Amino acid sequence: MTGKVREAISHAAARFGFSETPRLDAELLMAHALGCTREALLLGRLDDPAPDGFAALVERRAAHEPVAYITEVRAFWTIELAVGPGVLVPRADTETLMEAAVEHFGERSPRAVLDLGTGSGALLLAALDQWPEAGGVGVDRSPQALAVARYNARLLGVEARARFVEGGWDAVEGTFDLVLSNPPYIADTEELAREVAEYEPASALYAGPDGLDEYRALAPIIARRIAPGGVACIEIGSSQGESAAAPFRAEGLTVDLRQDLGGRDRCLVATP
Incomplete structure (x- = not known):
């Protein structure tokens, strides 16, 4: 790819019409190709020659591969995470869970997450960054995902406060001040964007005919895991508010709904 950086970005963005953020995608890929931050790119590199490696990155994105898989990094809350095939790409909507947790604890800090x-490791590591006195456990069925989570804990310097366990929802015992979960919640028949359906792990997406299977499984476990004065913040699909809340309320939990920045139901806030 020849020409200046600014021209190459414009041409790339024009090919990403399938994306909700074509210009941002092109800028992130260019920053990756240049080995700089997006801010540095926009402030001082737009008139540089476009690097040779940018064209290959554009072709990968044009094939609907997620930007985070191409750059191998994703910003989330106050941290930056390594990501790649085999792990769900952290979304900005999931930060709604952290907002709800911060609101619940106020000036206090959860001790166990x-x-x-x-x-x-996105939610656990964001919580450990938010509350330096906290420690926690991350559970996942996928060894591949856990390897990425452990790597991220080392990158962030919190490996002494983070433990990772392979297994299902009931893999750990005890109670916790803060329980976080972004479980699968997509109905098996729902059609997803190519960059999700073709690249991200199906095991982290689909949850039965109505998308509620994992909430039914989680509810009795989470009810036993929340410590007195604690809270569980659980991600839901935007149309699942009351239906996802029902199994948690059936376990005797008080459940409120919290909306994301787009005004859509996104988080169950459950307390004993």
Whole structure:
């Protein structure tokens, strides 16, 4: 790819019409190709010659591969995470869980955090960064995901406060001040964007005919894991509010709904 960086970005963005953020995608790929931050790119590199490696990155994105898999990094909350095939790409919507947790604890700090379905470690590691006095456990069925989560814990310097366990929802015992979970919640028949359906792990996406299977399984376990004064923050699909809350309420939990920045139901806030 020849020409200046600014021209190459414009041409790339024009090919990413399938994306909700074509210009941002192109800028992130260019910053990756240049080995700089997006901020440095925009402030001082737009008139540089476009690097040779950018064209290959554009072709991968044009094939609908997620940007995070191409750059191998994703910003989430206050941290930056390594990501790649085999782990769900952390979304900005999932930060709604952290907002709800911060609101619950106020000036206090949770001491023990449990992240069920930890994936890349996003929620657990964001919580440990938010509360330096906290420690926690991340649980996942996928050895590949746990390897990524452990790597991220080392990158962030919190490996002494983070433990990762392979297994199902009930893999750990005890109670926790903060329980976080972004479980699978997509109905088996729902059609997803190519970059999700073709690249991200199906085991982290689909949850039975109505998308509620994992909430039914999680509810009795989470009810036993929340310590007095604690809270569970659980991600849901935007149309699942009351139906996802029902199994948790059936376990005697008080459940409120919290919306994401787009005003859509995104998080169950459950307390004993």
